Amino acid sequence: MNILENVDLRPFNTFGLNARARFFVELDDAAALPDVCALPCFNRAKVLWLGGGSNILLRGDYPGLVVKMAAKGIRETARSDGTVLVEAQAGEIWHDFVRHTVALGLNGLENLSLIPGTVGAAPVQNIGAYGVEVKDLIRSVRCFDLDTGRFVTLDNAQCRFAYRDSLFKQEGRGRYVITAVTFALSERFEAKTGYGDLAAVLAEICGGRPPCAADVAQAVCRIRRAKLPDPQVQGNVGSFFKNPVVVAERAGRLAAAFPDMPRYPQGDGSVKLAAGWLIDRCGLKGRTVGGAAVHDKQALVLVNTGRATAADVAALADEVCGQVRERFGVELEAEPGWV
Numbered sequence: 001m002n003i004l005e006n007v008d009l010r011p012f013n014t015f016g017l018n019a020r021a022r023f024f025v026e027l028d029d030a031a032a033l034p035d036v037c038a039l040p041c042f043n044r045a046k047v048l049w050l051g052g053g054s055n056i057l058l059r060g061d062y063p064g065l066v067v068k069m070a071a072k073g074i075r076e077t078a079r080s081d082g083t084v085l086v087e088a089q090a091g092e093i094w095h096d097f098v099r100h101t102v103a104l105g106l107n108g109l110e111n112l113s114l115i116p117g118t119v120g121a122a123p124v125q126n127i128g129a130y131g132v133e134v135k136d137l138i139r140s141v142r143c144f145d146l147d148t149g150r151f152v153t154l155d156n157a158q159c160r161f162a163y164r165d166s167l168f169k170q171e172g173r174g175r176y177v178i179t180a181v182t183f184a185l186s187e188r189f190e191a192k193t194g195y196g197d198l199a200a201v202l203a204e205i206c207g208g209r210p211p212c213a214a215d216v217a218q219a220v221c222r223i224r225r226a227k228l229p230d231p232q233v234q235g236n237v238g239s240f241f242k243n244p245v246v247v248a249e250r251a252g253r254l255a256a257a258f259p260d261m262p263r264y265p266q267g268d269g270s271v272k273l274a275a276g277w278l279i280d281r282c283g284l285k286g287r288t289v290g291g292a293a294v295h296d297k298q299a300l301v302l303v304n305t306g307r308a309t310a311a312d313v314a315a316l317a318d319e320v321c322g323q324v325r326e327r328f329g330v331e332l333e334a335e336p337g338w339v
């Protein structure tokens, strides 16, 4: 195993923050995890398991070991009654995996096209976009359990998925290292186009013929490219905040005061609000602190204009939360984790 020291982490975090890892290992075979745990530089409390680095913010140099989960591999594991189980290793690039399944004629992941990150990171925050969450497609998650030193398979229910949340962000944090994910995809295409302007863009692409999963993927990519900054061009971690969920009574009062405010009723009486709209309404699009800025096309995204420091990002995030709290009485919660 090749253990590197003092490694520049800028290429490994999509916000492009400047930091170094004391030790760094790239793991291309999950079976070697027990060996990683036996390394002299391994200290369970000081290890960062890294996927695509698209949902983390580095406060500074990392004093311990960073393990980049890089194992690749995709295989069909079962097929019956129109359902196809596909297992992908944690290090697969998410968008490449989606494209691969769509090209194979397998349906289900097309709405999740172009999300940055890796397959192994997808279950952690239950990635979601355009009316689909990855929990709807996950059959099971293969993990290395650091408590027992054994590999385990957790089924969908055991992963306790919720909106941008899971076991892996809660009680299981620091315990389970995700090594592979099995998805239940479908031979049959069923368009999910209820979200925003997806149906309109899809109609434009298809021009009258019936859509397929590849068309939906193309429509999603078009919408995302128009609104969301490309991390290769301008550092970012996608949505910086979760969309806040408020009780019905508060949502009602806000709706009376702001009739055009987007609202997504959750079924249990609570209502999800659009954090991007709240931030936008505070006039914060384009606001900068040092090298960090609120994106000018999607206020939910903070970007690195070139030389952002962790302090710039934290100060800007505080300002955004403060203004939204003052104007709307709503608390925003950051989506990426500070490391």
Ligand code: EPU
Residues within 6 Å of the ligand: 128, 129, 130, 131, 195, 196, 228, 237, 238, 239, 240, 241, 242, 243, 262, 274, 275, 276, 277, 280, 297, 298, 299, 300, 335
């Ligand atoms: N809006 C504004 N101004 C803005 C941004 C949004 O008025 O600057 C309004 C929009 O017009 C729309 C509403 O807010 O009425 C929602 O906006 P949008 O459809 O762009 O989605 P979002 O709620 O801001 C969520 C996800 C995104 C995902 C999109 C599409 C979260 C935290 N974010 O954003 O996920 O791509 O829906 O499904 O749930 C991510 O998690 O990194 C991410 C990009």
